[in-house]
Amino acid sequence: MIRPGKELLAVRPGAPAWGSGRSRTQHAALQKASSRADRLCRGLLCALCRSPGLDVHSGRVLGLLDDAPLLGQASASLLRCARYSPDPHAAQLLAFAPHHDRGVLTLVASAQEQGLQVRLPQQGQGAGAGAGAWVDVPLGPGRVAVLCGYSLSYALGGLLQPALHRVRPVAVAGSGGAGASAATAGSGRVSLAYELCFRPNACVDPAAITQGAAEQLPAAAAAAAGEGGATSRPALLTSALMERFEATHPVSINGSVRVKQAQPRAQQEPAARRQREEADLVSDGEEGKQKPAAAVAAAGRSGAQAQRAAGQGWTAVANGAAEGPQGASQAPPSDATEQQQQRRTSLRLQQQQNSRQNAPAPALTGVGTVKPVGTSGGSNGKEREQQAPAGATARHDAGAAAANGGAAGVSAAARRQREENRTAAGDEAPVAKRGRHDGGAVVEGEQAGSPAVAPTALSQPAPAGGSGNGGQMEAAAEGQHGDDRINIIIKGQGGSEVHFKVKRSTLVGKVFDAYCNKKGLDVTTLRFLYDGICVLDNITVAQLPGVQDGDVIYCWPAQVGN
Ligand SMILES: O=C(O)CCC(=O)C(=O)O
Ligand SMILES: [Fe+2]
Numbered sequence: 001m002i003r004p005g006k007e008l009l010a011v012r013p014g015a016p017a018w019g020s021g022r023s024r025t026q027h028a029a030l031q032k033a034s035s036r037a038d039r040l041c042r043g044l045l046c047a048l049c050r051s052p053g054l055d056v057h058s059g060r061v062l063g064l065l066d067d068a069p070l071l072g073q074a075s076a077s078l079l080r081c082a083r084y085s086p087d088p089h090a091a092q093l094l095a096f097a098p099h100h101d102r103g104v105l106t107l108v109a110s111a112q113e114q115g116l117q118v119r120l121p122q123q124g125q126g127a128g129a130g131a132g133a134w135v136d137v138p139l140g141p142g143r144v145a146v147l148c149g150y151s152l153s154y155a156l157g158g159l160l161q162p163a164l165h166r167v168r169p170v171a172v173a174g175s176g177g178a179g180a181s182a183a184t185a186g187s188g189r190v191s192l193a194y195e196l197c198f199r200p201n202a203c204v205d206p207a208a209i210t211q212g213a214a215e216q217l218p219a220a221a222a223a224a225a226g227e228g229g230a231t232s233r234p235a236l237l238t239s240a241l242m243e244r245f246e247a248t249h250p251v252s253i254n255g256s257v258r259v260k261q262a263q264p265r266a267q268q269e270p271a272a273r274r275q276r277e278e279a280d281l282v283s284d285g286e287e288g289k290q291k292p293a294a295a296v297a298a299a300g301r302s303g304a305q306a307q308r309a310a311g312q313g314w315t316a317v318a319n320g321a322a323e324g325p326q327g328a329s330q331a332p333p334s335d336a337t338e339q340q341q342q343r344r345t346s347l348r349l350q351q352q353q354n355s356r357q358n359a360p361a362p363a364l365t366g367v368g369t370v371k372p373v374g375t376s377g378g379s380n381g382k383e384r385e386q387q388a389p390a391g392a393t394a395r396h397d398a399g400a401a402a403a404n405g406g407a408a409g410v411s412a413a414a415r416r417q418r419e420e421n422r423t424a425a426g427d428e429a430p431v432a433k434r435g436r437h438d439g440g441a442v443v444e445g446e447q448a449g450s451p452a453v454a455p456t457a458l459s460q461p462a463p464a465g466g467s468g469n470g471g472q473m474e475a476a477a478e479g480q481h482g483d484d485r486i487n488i489i490i491k492g493q494g495g496s497e498v499h500f501k502v503k504r505s506t507l508v509g510k511v512f513d514a515y516c517n518k519k520g521l522d523v524t525t526l527r528f529l530y531d532g533i534c535v536l537d538n539i540t541v542a543q544l545p546g547v548q549d550g551d552v553i554y555c556w557p558a559q560v561g562n
Pocket of ligand 1: 080082096101106108110115116165167191192193
């Protein structure tokens with residue numbers, strides 16, 4: 001039976017149990033869809049960062065994501081399946097009211113061509129003919145819409161604006177109206193939206209993320225970014241960022257139908273202040289105007305309907321019950337990443353607290369989800385994080401990402417230069433001389449030469465002496481190392497880490513071999529990714545673009561995702 005309205009099924013990839021009422025086949029299909037969408041989304045994000053128009057260090061953005069979905073570890077990201085049923089009584093209502101998605105990027109796919117619409121920018125960057133008009137985003141087989149979300153816009157200091165979008169109602173079966181076709185008439189519209197989100201305790205610092213990027217932008221875009229741009233956006237934990245989103249988007253139907261509850265009086269003023277601060281992020285008053293539509297949608301998802309929907313294999317999502325990004329703050333932390341993140345987060349939070357005397361209470365509630373810095377033990381002091389697998393999967397999965405490969409190569413040197421300048425200026429200098437991580441491997445002596453890992457990769461001719469620079473990796477006894485040694489972390493697919501302290505002149509292949517020896521792995525079956533780029537074994541550590549103490553190289557099976 002098709003009922004009027006919209007039904008949503010929201011799942012977080014990697015969640016061990018995806019709710020009741022779903023068969024194993026459904027579970028497997030959702031798992032597959034979400035993991036593919038996740039890879040595509042990360043690849044697109046990586047390509048977007050590296051596109052000449054932005055030239056943002058992709059690691060600074062990708063490092064704010066959680067690990068790629070692993071079974072048994074719920075992701076912060078979310079897959080929404082929506083079924084919009086034909087509704088003869090609600091023809092004037094929108095099936096999905098205008099909204100910004102709260103996450104980083106959303107991919108939307110639907111077998112039905114029509115339904116999704118975006119609003120063209122009214123002013124500033126991208127505004128042109130038809131400014132402010134709603135335009136169709138034709139979907140259908142083989143097509144995916146890519147929407148910039150609030151989190152990405154914030155992280156980029158407004159260099160990209162979040163896409164205001166909505167869904168027009170599907171045609172009533174037999175009406176012959178827009179959207180009806182032999183394939184879809186009578187069944188309503190079904191869409192899949194994958195919303196990539198920052199991990200809950202990531203510290204989103206627009207100023208650090210966009211440093212050096214604006215210089216690449218056309219003057220007009222740079223001006224737009226400067227006004228209310230990165231410098232006026234404080235570093236925030238994702239949880240605080242979501243508070244901000246909610247304060248500036250009073251009614252959101254992003255995954256969950258959220259009707260804003262009356263706030264305690266004490267919280268109203270900061271919320272209003274934040275709303276003013278973020279005037280540049282909210283395109284217009286459209287969302288306010290659409291409140292009635294959202295309220296109708298909310299009313300339509302009563303508990304009784306939710307029960308019926310669940311019985312059909314559709315779990316209704318209503319009033320915050322969704323496993324939305326905000327709910328993901330309960331996700332179990334992955335230890336090593338968490339330790340690094342805690343250190344980074346605490347530094348950022350310190351900055352926040354110093355610079356924002358009037359920080360509203362809700363923004364600080366996120367601190368409660370972060371463990372004290374002291375618990376991070378001897379973890380390496382890594383300032384810049386990376387999420388390597390994205391770039392490689394982008395080349396396999398996303399044409400757009402592949403098309404960007406050249407740009408990535410060109411901008412690498414520029415990025416490195418920027419990083420060096422910044423480090424020289426003491427802006428983001430790594431925290432020096434920390435104790436070694438308890439699990440750190442002591443690497444000694446010469447390892448056998450390692451074969452090439454991947455056909456297309458970051459690679460340079462081996463320096464004189466080839467791979468025979470044995471002895472460059474040395475025991476990392478405290479106090480023995482000079483400034484030319486840095487910590488490099490190899491992170492495996494399951495999240496385990498091995499720490500190496502190496503000379504900058506060491507061939508990375510030596511490190512890979514040492515890692516494989518320690519783990520009992522065959523190096524030829526693996527690829528190593530740094531900042532999303534597959535690294536061959538014949539470059540030195542110093543030749544990794546913008547390498548810093550504590551940087552992570554991800555180790556991934558060569559055939560991943562294929
Ligand atoms: O169904 C669609 O086309 C879009 C859905 C959407 O905007 C969302 O899930 O955030
Ligand atoms: Fe959306």
